[in-house]
Amino acid sequence: MDEAEEFRTPGQLLAHLLEERGWSNRVLAVVLEAEETGISKLVADKKAVTPEIAISLEEVFDVPADRFLALQRGFDLAKARLVVRPNPKRATRAQLFGGLPVAEMIKRGWLNASDVRDLPVVERELARFFGVDAIDDIEILPHAAKRTVISEDATPTQLAWLYRVRQIASEMIVAKYSAASGRRAIEMLRPLTSAAEEARKVPRILAECGIRFLIVESLPSAKIDGVCFWLGETAPVIGMTLRFDRIDNFWFVLRHELEHVLQEHGKSAITIDAELEGVRAGVGDAISEEERVANAAASEFCVPKKTMDSFIARKAPTFADRDILGVAATLRVHPGLVAGQLRFRTGQYTRFASHLAKIRSIVTRSAVVDGWGDVAQVGH
Numbered sequence: 001m002d003e004a005e006e007f008r009t010p011g012q013l014l015a016h017l018l019e020e021r022g023w024s025n026r027v028l029a030v031v032l033e034a035e036e037t038g039i040s041k042l043v044a045d046k047k048a049v050t051p052e053i054a055i056s057l058e059e060v061f062d063v064p065a066d067r068f069l070a071l072q073r074g075f076d077l078a079k080a081r082l083v084v085r086p087n088p089k090r091a092t093r094a095q096l097f098g099g100l101p102v103a104e105m106i107k108r109g110w111l112n113a114s115d116v117r118d119l120p121v122v123e124r125e126l127a128r129f130f131g132v133d134a135i136d137d138i139e140i141l142p143h144a145a146k147r148t149v150i151s152e153d154a155t156p157t158q159l160a161w162l163y164r165v166r167q168i169a170s171e172m173i174v175a176k177y178s179a180a181s182g183r184r185a186i187e188m189l190r191p192l193t194s195a196a197e198e199a200r201k202v203p204r205i206l207a208e209c210g211i212r213f214l215i216v217e218s219l220p221s222a223k224i225d226g227v228c229f230w231l232g233e234t235a236p237v238i239g240m241t242l243r244f245d246r247i248d249n250f251w252f253v254l255r256h257e258l259e260h261v262l263q264e265h266g267k268s269a270i271t272i273d274a275e276l277e278g279v280r281a282g283v284g285d286a287i288s289e290e291e292r293v294a295n296a297a298a299s300e301f302c303v304p305k306k307t308m309d310s311f312i313a314r315k316a317p318t319f320a321d322r323d324i325l326g327v328a329a330t331l332r333v334h335p336g337l338v339a340g341q342l343r344f345r346t347g348q349y350t351r352f353a354s355h356l357a358k359i360r361s362i363v364t365r366s367a368v369v370d371g372w373g374d375v376a377q378v379g380h
Contacts, residue, residue, distance in 0.1 A: 008078075010071040011045035017061045018043070032056055048072055093119070095141055096126060099156035101219050105129070108217075109375035110164055130163060149269045157222045158272050162229075165239035168368060168376045169212045170231060177210025177234045182262050185209035186255070190301070193333045196247050196357040202254070203367040211261060212237040215364060217371020225276040226253045228260035229267075236261045241371075245360040248340020249277060252298045259297035265290045277344065299344075302337040303327075311338075312345060319346075324355060 007013040018028060025043060029036040041047035049057070049072045054065035096102070102122060105111045111125040123135045130138045137144050140156040150159065175181070188205050192198035206213040212231070218224045218241035226240040238257040242250065253276055260266055271290070287295075299305065307327065315323055319342060328335040339352035360372075370376035 007071060009045045009075045010049045010068045011043050013063070013068065013071060014057070015043050017063065028060070031060055045075060048076070092136060092141065093123075096135065096138065099140055100126070100160055101157055101221075102126070104219055105160065108371065110160075129160075129167075151269065151271045154272055155222065157219050158224055158274065161216060161219050161222055161224055161241075162227060162239075162270065162272060164370060165214065165216050165227060165237065166229070166231070167378045168214055168216065168370060169237040169239070171378055172207075172212045172214070172368060174207040174212055175210045177236055179262070181209040182211070182236075182258070185211060186258060186262075186301070189254075189258075191332075193251055193302070193337060196334060196336075196359050197362055199247070199250065199359050199363050200366050202363060206238070210234070210236070211258075213240075214238075214368040214376075215240050215242055215371070216369075216376075217241060218243045223274045224272055225249075226257045226273045227270065228257045228265060228273075229270045230264075233267075236266075242360045242363065244277070245358045246340070246356040247334055247336040247359045248302065248343075248356055250359045250363065251302055251337060252276065252340065255301040256294045256298040259294040260290070263290070263293060265294070299341060303331065303333065303341045307331065308338075308341055308345060312342075316346075319352070321354070324352065 007016065018025070025039040026036050028034075029039045032039070038047060042049065042053070049068045051065070051069065054068040054072075057063065057068055058065040097116075102111070103116045106113050106116060106122075110129060111122065113121045113125050116122060126138060127133065127135050131147075132138055132144075139146050139148060140159055148159065148162070150162070154162075185206055188209075189202065192201055192205075203213050212235065214237075216239055223243075224241050225243065226238065228236065228238055230236050238254070238261065240250075240253055240257070253273070256273065256276060265271075271288070273291075273294075276295075299308075311323070311327055324335050324338050324342070328338045331338070334357065335355040336357050339355035343349050343352060364372075364374075368376060
């Protein structure tokens with residue numbers, strides 16, 4: 001019935017239907033075998049129309065039950081809007097708690113809170129963590145001022161990781177950096193690639209050359225490998241996650257970030273390096289020129305391109321362990337670096353695993369570390 005479109009409540013529609021038929025509330029009560037007081041409450045919108053009542057009214061008046069229920073839903077919502085006061089904080093919380101791994105940040109000791117449901121404490125801690133006066137100013141929110149110049153595709157989780165790296169790095173004390181000391185660092189690091197145990201010397205060498213180096217475990221789903229940024233004109237920072245506990249990945253990511261330092265990338269805008277390995281890593285039109293340069297330098301550092309080209313041309317499609325060991329011995333690098341480059345170049349990521357020595361426990365002995373049960377102390 002077209003007239004039904006004019007009604008805003010189920011009671012108004014029911015009163016109209018009774019009037020059309022000339023029925024009283026008592027007549028309808030008799031027809032439905034219901035109490036007259038209950039019918040009166042329905043007409044006065046003091047009693048809600050349930051699905052069962054809607055079906056009964058449909059049978060009597062030939063009006064779809066859905067119509068009564070739709071009017072009831074609309075009426076209930078209108079009443080609720082009069083009672084429930086708008087709370088802009090809900091939208092802010094949805095963006096913060098939906099975008100940030102708050103529970104994990106509490107677990108990792110980044111936020112001084114015991115329960116994610118303790119909103120006043122958690123919100124205060126989030127503001128402290130991001131260095132703002134109120135949660136509305138946290139820069140992952142669309143309306144907040146952007147205090148960190150970072151690539152647009154960075155996720156809130158990745159930004160939180162970056163903030164943690166920056167917190168820790170700002171309290172590190174290292175020697176003065178220069179372009180010459182950056183180049184010297186790479187020269188000093190090159191011989192360390194011969195054995196996994198030598199990686200323990202990396203943090204000291206970088207600190208002596210003026211580069212803040214730290215390891216912060218990645219957050220869930222962030223897929224971060226590393227980052228390079230600057231705390232000042234002569235204060236480069238390299239943060240890594242070691243999310244892949246393999247010697248080839250460690251040296252590739254480290255040299256990748258060192259190239260960013262040498263080229264002074266990350267001074268004007270920060271790009272978090274995520275998913276640096278895999279079938280799509282370092283390829284395609286989407287990769288920036290900065291990343292191409294850093295990838296090329298990292299690959300060349302691990303195994304010179306000419307050497308790898310020649311090796312693949314001579315040995316493909318089979319690569320015996322003795323051949324990998326032979327190339328590694330000639331280059332004076334760990335066989336894992338050859339195996340890692342071979343996996344990338346051939347796309348055979350399940351092969352040569354026996355050469356990929358674990359390295360996380362070696363590097364973390366002498367590095368500044370946050371994660372895997374350790375919490376770096378900041379602000380003390």
